[in-house]
Amino acid sequence: MPNAFRIYNTLTRRKEVFKPLRPPRVTMYVCGITAYDEAHLGHARAAVVFDVLYRFLRHLGYEVPYVRNYTDIDDKIINRAQREGRSWREIAEQYIREYQEETAALGVLSPTHEPRATEHIPEMIALVERLLARGVAYVSDGEVYFAVDKFPGYGKLSGRRLEEMLAGARVEVSEKKRNPLDFALWKAAKPGEPYWESPWGPGRPGWHLECSAMSLKYCGETLDLHGGGLDLIFPHHENEIAQSEAATGKPFVRYFMHNGLITVNGEKMAKSLGNYVSLKTLLSRYHPEVIRLFLLTKHYRSPLDYTEKAMAEAEKALYGLYGSLYFLGKVEYAKEGGLRKAAKRLSEALSRFRERFLTALLDDLNTAEAVGTLFNLVSEVNRFLPSARQATVEEAALAREVLATVKELSGEILGIAGSDPGSFVEEERRRKAALRGIDPQEIEERLAAREEARRAKDFTRADALREELLAQGVEVRDTPWGPFWMVL
């Protein structure tokens, strides 16, 4: 009876049945980016994983206010601005815009709200004042710090205890802090730095503060879902919990979800390691759905190793998928009659797909399993295709039903295989041809010449033309519906 959605909650370290606080409403907050540099595959993974969660929740009938924030003021932004002689605002604007464009290209739906830190300075100041009033924060030389030892639950998300952390401490020593683990709620501006006026003097908010303030504003005191990368568990999310719960006295988050990180040759992809692949580069080389497929064929909590070979495999798998749907779309009614043997199997496979696809997602968003069920269905489509050249009325209807179901489930929820197969094929041909510097017109001409040669039984010439095309990266296959080609 798997009609309950179970998700792995980092707070309890186990899968739990998802019960929102006020159904059918589900509040969801995901940590976005700090806008100081271009986005890479790791950012794309978080965006896509939570996009699928958002789409799935809506499919289940929930109303989902979804918030994804932008950190648009921060040391790294200021540093970059100073280095490049531009304003911090310009830097932030640029990378926020690029991120929005690139995630949109990836088929990531826009969240309900995309708040920016600097647009919520009053809310943050108010939150700091609440924390000061409660005695869990203190002012020190123009800065405000959160006193971690005043919050009894500190460490509950990351499974750490204060004493242990102090023991191994690699934390920055500051004479302004009472405890080395205390973190800044408000930072004083140094000369030349951007600042906002506050009761403690000119300065800017600490990083962790914005998520507490903005989630409070847009989602209320208790969030149903809070997401982000695994690397945000400590200290970021731990600190958010401390700030929020100390201020409101209410549980901050019911379910914390964290996606695994991308690795390259087994090593974490990170800007500091210089081993990252930018989203921009990936989008220039692969169809967005190839990137989504690559990301979703592994469970969201596992590490995912990026290699060009794996990307090529994802591309090939997606081309095969769309190729099958493309021909399924060409199935037309040719005679009276019901479902014959292959069609009956396809019909059963369709029912199985409907059930298993959703069951997979209900089990902690198991997209890898869901993708597997999609390929199972496609395999049955391929078995059906040879008999479908002369399809019966019912078979033609079945073909349409399969296409509609794939679009409705995989297309709407995973964002994969939802495009019109004909458009996908044509766009991909154009895109890849351009990428390889081939003229599609020339390909069509060669194909026509080859068909002519084949009709004339001049197979030597036909094969030579096919070889020429292959040398250009154009793979030709002959089908009952005529030749079909893709650029690899």
Add this chain to the structure above:
RNA sequence: GGCGGCGUAGCCAAGUGGUAAGGCGACGGCCUGCAAAGCCGUGAAUCCGGGGUUCGAAUCCCCGCGCCGCCUCCA
């Protein structure tokens, strides 16, 4: 050192108590003028190793081994 995760066929990867999905690749066959694609078949005595619980374990527990992440900004 502390906390967390992972280890399943050549590679990638599901499966978390009832007898090993799927993708890529390989081999044989069918189809094809020949190919490609597709289809059919072959491929894990077995899920890192060793104990234990159970009628039954890749799945639960314990002990090892190996890899990774976090403990500092990081999706």
